[in-house]
Amino acid sequence: MSTPSIVVVDDSRAIQSIVTRVLKGSHLSDASIHGFSCGQDALQYVSENGADLVITDWHMPGMSGIELIQAVRQQSTGRIKVGMVTSEIDRERLHSAEQHGVAFIVNKPFTERALLDAVSGALGTGDAADGSSPGPGRPADAAGALLAGVDRTARPDAPRDGSSPLAEPRQDDTLHALQEGLARHFGPIRVRLVPGPAEFDERVLLTLLVRADGRPVRLAVLDLRTVVMLAAGALQTPPAILRPMMGRPNPGPEAVAQVERFLERIAPRIAPDTVKVHSSFVSSTMPKLRGRFARPECSRTFTLQVAGYGEGLLALLEP
Amino acid sequence: MQRTGSDDRAFNVDPFLESRLSEAWEFLSGEAWQFRRFDPVTEASSVFGRTAVLPLTLADRSECACRLVISAEHARRVASHLFGVPAPDVSPHDLEDALREACNVLGSCVAAGLPESLGPLIGIPFIADDGTEAPGDASLPFRAGFRPESHDDPLLDVLPGILPPRPVGATA
Numbered sequence: 123m124s125t126p127s128i129v130v131v132d133d134s135r136a137i138q139s140i141v142t143r144v145l146k147g148s149h150l151s152d153a154s155i156h157g158f159s160c161g162q163d164a165l166q167y168v169s170e171n172g173a174d175l176v177i178t179d180w181h182m183p184g185m186s187g188i189e190l191i192q193a194v195r196q197q198s199t200g201r202i203k204v205g206m207v208t209s210e211i212d213r214e215r216l217h218s219a220e221q222h223g224v225a226f227i228v229n230k231p232f233t234e235r236a237l238l239d240a241v242s243g244a245l246g247t248g249d250a251a252d253g254s255s256p257g258p259g260r261p262a263d264a265a266g267a268l269l270a271g272v273d274r275t276a277r278p279d280a281p282r283d284g285s286s287p288l289a290e291p292r293q294d295d296t297l298h299a300l301q302e303g304l305a306r307h308f309g310p311i312r313v314r315l316v317p318g319p320a321e322f323d324e325r326v327l328l329t330l331l332v333r334a335d336g337r338p339v340r341l342a343v344l345d346l347r348t349v350v351m352l353a354a355g356a357l358q359t360p361p362a363i364l365r366p367m368m369g370r371p372n373p374g375p376e377a378v379a380q381v382e383r384f385l386e387r388i389a390p391r392i393a394p395d396t397v398k399v400h401s402s403f404v405s406s407t408m409p410k411l412r413g414r415f416a417r418p419e420c421s422r423t424f425t426l427q428v429a430g431y432g433e434g435l436l437a438l439l440e441p
Numbered sequence: 442m443q444r445t446g447s448d449d450r451a452f453n454v455d456p457f458l459e460s461r462l463s464e465a466w467e468f469l470s471g472e473a474w475q476f477r478r479f480d481p482v483t484e485a486s487s488v489f490g491r492t493a494v495l496p497l498t499l500a501d502r503s504e505c506a507c508r509l510v511i512s513a514e515h516a517r518r519v520a521s522h523l524f525g526v527p528a529p530d531v532s533p534h535d536l537e538d539a540l541r542e543a544c545n546v547l548g549s550c551v552a553a554g555l556p557e558s559l560g561p562l563i564g565i566p567f568i569a570d571d572g573t574e575a576p577g578d579a580s581l582p583f584r585a586g587f588r589p590e591s592h593d594d595p596l597l598d599v600l601p602g603i604l605p606p607r608p609v610g611a612t613a
Contacts, residue, residue: 133565134538134539134541134542135535136520136524136538136542137523137542139523139525143525181564181565182565183565209563211549211553212560212562230465230468230545231464231546231550232468310554312553361460429460429464430460430461430464
């Protein structure tokens with residue numbers, strides 16, 4: 123896609139302005155971006171001119187965002203991707219949007235990175251965070267983009283009829299297991315999972331999910347920030363207490379135990395043969411890990427974003 | 442529906458709501474201010490300025506609202522940040538747009554922090570500079586406010602009771 127055409131619909135021109143600035147300041151600077159304050163005007167424009175992506179708010183006078191999405195997808199028979207930037211928080215409504223085939227939902231307030239990851243995932247234009255193209259074997263991940271904004275409301279039971287652009291990623295049970303497990307783990311704390319770079323710091327926690335014969339069936343790699351956030355989430359630690367812990371070289375045995383409990387809970391979904399987990403701190407530069415990360419078909423790397431806590435990296439590797 | 446009792450003007454909000462509001466404020470203004478909760482019934486506030494309201498409808502169909510009160514100076518700074526233009530260049534129309542959006546984002550954070558049993562649905566924010574305030578409703582005992590740690594501008598509070606009529610000519 124050389125010059126994507128993006129339609130931004132929000133009754134707030136302030137949000138139109140922010141979305142446009144973020145996109146124009148990214149690898150999508152050449153994109154043709156058209157802003158509209160109401161759904162009807164946007165629909166007329168799309169009918170006459172087409173578009174690659176429509177990004178819409180939910181709550182707008184007149185035609186709502188979900189009505190616009192329905193109309194656009196009907197008109198374009200699903201060819202035009204749609205996404206939402208919204209403050210909507212109702213679980214059922216958000217699920218309804220998923221069922222209507224939205225490629226992503228980004229909640230306000232959003233970070234530049236969350237928006238760019240979501241848009242890039244929908245357009246298939248690669249890793250927006252640094253403006254680079256996706257590497258071999260790392261296509262834009264529509265499911266990851268969706269999760270960028272769905273927070274704890276995301277659910278995996280959307281249609282699997284193949285008509286939705288999300289149909290293929292939704293068969294990825296690993297992603298769903300992670301997202302659901304994180305939502306359960308963090309409880310009321312908003313948590314997001316987006317595709318992330320395999321750029322770990324030197325020291326990481328490597329947790330092996332091991333089957334009865336002693337062989338690992340899955341490897342989880344977590345940076346120290348993720349370890350601390352998982353531990354804090356389990357204990358509902360206030361952010362003010364957690365933040366000083368984020369830079370510590372050793373999060374401590376209790377934090378590791380919380381990570382292992384989290385992985386044990388999702389193990390039936392991501393590695394059914396697991397009978398125990400075993401963790402140790404290792405160097406991210408160790409050849410075995412580097413070899414896995416060099417083979418994208420063996421690794422899935424995510425950025426974990428936790429409201430009030432911060433961000434960390436998490437990867438699941440094939441042994 | 443689980444309520445906190447008729448004498449309790451607070452309600453069981455998400456313990457991380459204050460940090461979420463701080464993040465939301467940074468999104469809106471670019472300023473890293475820590476928000477804290479206060480009791481608007483017992484703690485006086487002296488904010489005067491612009492007012493925007495985000496209607497909330499609860500699961501039992503009762504209505505309440507999140508109200509944002511912000512000084513003209515801070516409202517202009519928010520608009521400047523959101524539109525990416527110098528503060529003196531912010532038009533009155535853009536100012537009201539930014540004010541509604543600020544109320545929308547901050548109010549939605551509050552709504553998301555309410556107990557799920559309340560099932561709040563958010564509406565479309567509007568400007569309510571005429572000072573309309575929801576009348577008290579004994580069936581909705583909760584009331585809470587949030588403001589920056591160091592001062593009380595802006596001020597966000599949850600108003601119990603029936604939503605005031607939408608002002609004539611107000612736009613969403």
